[in-house]
Amino acid sequence: MSLIIQADSVSKIFQQRKRLPGLSGTLRGLLKPETVPVRAVEEISFAIRAGEAVGYLGPNGAGKSTMIKMLTGILAPSTGKVHVLGRQPVEERVANAREIGVVFGQRSQLWWDLPVSDSFDLARHIYRIDPARFAENRAEMVEMLALGSFLDRPVRQLSLGQRMRADIAMALLHGPKILFLDEPTIGLDVVAKDVVRKFLARINRQRGTTIILTTHDLQDIEEICPRLIMVDDGRLLFDGPLRSLRRSFGARRRLRLDFYTDPGPIWIGGARPVGSSGTQREFEVDEDGRSLIDLISALPPGTPLRDASLHEPGIEEVIRTHYQRRRA
Amino acid sequence: MRETLMLWWQLMRLRARARLQNRLSLVLAWISQGFGYAGAFASIWVILNRFGGLGGWRWPELAFLLGFQIFGYALGAMFTFTQFRFMEEQVRDGEFDMLLVRPVNPWSFLVFSGIDLQYGSHFALGLVLMIMAGLQLDLDWDLLMILRLLLSLMSAAMLTGAMFTALGACAFVLGRSRFLFGLYFDFWELSRYPAIIFGLPLQLILLTILPFSYMGFVPVSVLLGKPVPILGDAAPMLAILAGPITALIAAWIWRACLRRYQGFGV
Numbered sequence: 001m002s003l004i005i006q007a008d009s010v011s012k013i014f015q016q017r018k019r020l021p022g023l024s025g026t027l028r029g030l031l032k033p034e035t036v037p038v039r040a041v042e043e044i045s046f047a048i049r050a051g052e053a054v055g056y057l058g059p060n061g062a063g064k065s066t067m068i069k070m071l072t073g074i075l076a077p078s079t080g081k082v083h084v085l086g087r088q089p090v091e092e093r094v095a096n097a098r099e100i101g102v103v104f105g106q107r108s109q110l111w112w113d114l115p116v117s118d119s120f121d122l123a124r125h126i127y128r129i130d131p132a133r134f135a136e137n138r139a140e141m142v143e144m145l146a147l148g149s150f151l152d153r154p155v156r157q158l159s160l161g162q163r164m165r166a167d168i169a170m171a172l173l174h175g176p177k178i179l180f181l182d183e184p185t186i187g188l189d190v191v192a193k194d195v196v197r198k199f200l201a202r203i204n205r206q207r208g209t210t211i212i213l214t215t216h217d218l219q220d221i222e223e224i225c226p227r228l229i230m231v232d233d234g235r236l237l238f239d240g241p242l243r244s245l246r247r248s249f250g251a252r253r254r255l256r257l258d259f260y261t262d263p264g265p266i267w268i269g270g271a272r273p274v275g276s277s278g279t280q281r282e283f284e285v286d287e288d289g290r291s292l293i294d295l296i297s298a299l300p301p302g303t304p305l306r307d308a309s310l311h312e313p314g315i316e317e318v319i320r321t322h323y324q325r326r327r328a
Numbered sequence: 329m330r331e332t333l334m335l336w337w338q339l340m341r342l343r344a345r346a347r348l349q350n351r352l353s354l355v356l357a358w359i360s361q362g363f364g365y366a367g368a369f370a371s372i373w374v375i376l377n378r379f380g381g382l383g384g385w386r387w388p389e390l391a392f393l394l395g396f397q398i399f400g401y402a403l404g405a406m407f408t409f410t411q412f413r414f415m416e417e418q419v420r421d422g423e424f425d426m427l428l429v430r431p432v433n434p435w436s437f438l439v440f441s442g443i444d445l446q447y448g449s450h451f452a453l454g455l456v457l458m459i460m461a462g463l464q465l466d467l468d469w470d471l472l473m474i475l476r477l478l479l480s481l482m483s484a485a486m487l488t489g490a491m492f493t494a495l496g497a498c499a500f501v502l503g504r505s506r507f508l509f510g511l512y513f514d515f516w517e518l519s520r521y522p523a524i525i526f527g528l529p530l531q532l533i534l535l536t537i538l539p540f541s542y543m544g545f546v547p548v549s550v551l552l553g554k555p556v557p558i559l560g561d562a563a564p565m566l567a568i569l570a571g572p573i574t575a576l577i578a579a580w581i582w583r584a585c586l587r588r589y590q591g592f593g594v
Binding site (some may be wrong): 014015016022057069071072074075082093094095097098100102106107109111112114118122126128151154180224 | 430
C-alpha cells in the first residue's frame with residue numbers, strides 16, 4: 001500500500017504574546033509586543049500507508065491537535081514538511097480538503113437549528129458530490145450509523161451521541177480517502193462510544209478509509225487502531241504496533257505466587273522480587289517469552305506453592321506509569 | 329462557478345430558514361431596532377428644527393443623508409457584521425478551523441452562511457426617509473441619477489463590509505478584535521452628519537484613514553449637487569469607487585492576517 005501521509009522532521013513553534021500587567025503594560029504590548037516561543041511539535045517524523053488506522057495519543061498540550069491541524073491544512077509547519085496525498089496541505093488547502101474528512105469531537109459541522117438532513121444536503125454542495133453518489137453514500141451512512149430515526153429532527157434536539165454519529169456521517173458523505181478525528185468519543189456514554197468505535201473500525205476495514213485518531217481514551221485505540229503514535233511535550237515517544245508498546249516502554253509482566261506457609265526469601269532466575277506480604281510474593285519478569293510453567297519450574301523443590309498467576313500490564317497502565325515516571 | 333453560486337444560494341437559504349425558526353424574535357428585533365434608529369433620527373430632527381440647519385444642510389437633505397447612510401450600512405452589515413464581530417470567538421473556539429478543513433473560500437462561506445435578516449427595519453427606515461426627502465427636494469430623477477444612487481449605495485455597502493472584514497481579520501493575528509468594533513461604531517456615528525460641520529483634521533481622517541464620509545456625506549452631497557470640500561471634482565468618482573478600493577485593501581488585510589493564523593490550543 002502506498003504512503004499517503006508523510007511528516008518529515010516537522011516542528012511547530014507558536015509565538016505567544018506576553019501579557020504585561022497594568023495599563024502601561026497593555027499599551028507597551030500594543031506598541032511593542034513581546035513574544036515567547038512555544039514549541040508545540042518538535043522534529044516529528046512518521047509515514048502512514050493507505051488503509052491504516054493510527055491512534056495519535058498524548059496528554060493535554062502534547063501537540064496532538066497541532067499535528068492534526070498541520071495535516072488538515074489549518075496550520076503550516078514552522079520547519080520540516082508535511083505531505084498528505086502528495087500535497088502540502090496548507091499550500092493546497094482546498095484540494096486537500098476535498099479528499100479528507102475531519103471530525104472535531106468538541107465542535108460540530110451541523111446546523112444547530114435545522115434538521116440533520118439539511119446539513120447533509122449542504123455537504124453535497126460543499127464537496128460537489130454527484131447526486132447519485134450522494135444518495136448512495138447517504139443511504140449507507142444512515143443504515144450503518146442508524147441515523148434514520150432522527151434525520152429530520154433539528155440538531156439542537158439530538159443527544160451528544162446522535163450528534164457525533166451525524167457529524168461522522170457528514171464527514172464521510174464525499175467518500176474521503178483519509179478521515180481525521182480529534183477526540184471523537186469525548187463526552188459520549190459507554191453505548192455511544194461503542195457504536196462510534198465499531199463504526200470506525202468497520203469503515204476502515206470495509207472502505208479502506210485511512211483513519212487518524214487523537215484521543216485520551218485508550219480503548220478507542222485498542223478497538224480501532226492497530227498502530228499507535230505517542231507524543232509528549234511535542235516529541236515522538238513511540239510509533240509502532242500497539243502490542244509492542246509494553247516492550248518498548250520496558251513494562252514487565254508480574255508473577256504473583258501464593259504459598260500455603262511463609263516460604264521465606266524466594267529467588268527465581270530472570271525474575272526480580274518486587275513485593276512480599278505474608279504468604280504472597282510478587283516478581284517482575286525480565287523476559288517476555290517465559291511461560292508460567294517455566295517460572296514455576298524455577299522454584300526450589302518442595303516449596304509449598306498454592307497458586308500462581310502472571311499478569312500482563314494493561315496499555316493504560318503502561319502509559320500512565322510512563323507519564324508518572326516522566327513527571328516525577 | 330455554477331457550483332459556487334449554488335453553494336452560496338444554499339447557504340443563504342439555510343441561514344434564512346434557521347433564522348425563521350423563531351419568527352417572533354425576528355419581528356421583535358425589527359421593531360426594537362426600528363424604534364432605536366427612529367428615536368436617534370428624531371433627536372437630530374429636533375435639533376435641526378431648533379437651529380434651522382446643520383452646516384448649511386436643511387432637514388430634507390439631512391433626512392436623505394440619514395436614509396442613505398442607514399440603507400447602505402444595512403446592505404453591507406447584513407452580509408458581514410454578525411460573523412466578523414464574533415470572529416474573536418470563532419477563532420478562540422475553533423469554529424474557524426472548521427471552515428479551513430472544508431473545500432471552500434472561508435470568507436465567502438462566512439458571508440453567505442451568516443446573512444442576517446435582522447436588518448429589515450434598517451432598510452424600511454432608510455427607504456422611507458430617502459423617498460420622503462427625495463420628494464421634498466425636487467430632484468431630477470433621471471436614469472443617470474438613479475444609477476448613481478444605486479452605485480453609491482453599493483459602494484457604501486462594500487465599504488461597510490470591507491471595514492468589518494478588516495477588523496474581524498485582526499482576530500487571526502491578535503486573538504482579539506471585538507474591541508475594534510466598539511471603536512468603529514464611535515466613528516460610524518459621525519457618518520450620519522454632513523462632514524462639513526467637523527474641523528479640517530477630522531474631515532481629512534474621515535476621507536482617508538477612516539473613510540466613513542463615503543458612507544453618506546460624500547455620495548449624498550454628489551446626488552444633491554452640493555460641494556464636497558477637499559475632494560472637489562473628484563467627489564462623484566470617489567463616491568462610487570471608495571467601496572471597491574476599500575474592499576481591495578480589506579481583501580489584502582484578510583489574506584495577510586490569514587497567512588499568520590495560528591488557531592488556538594496545541
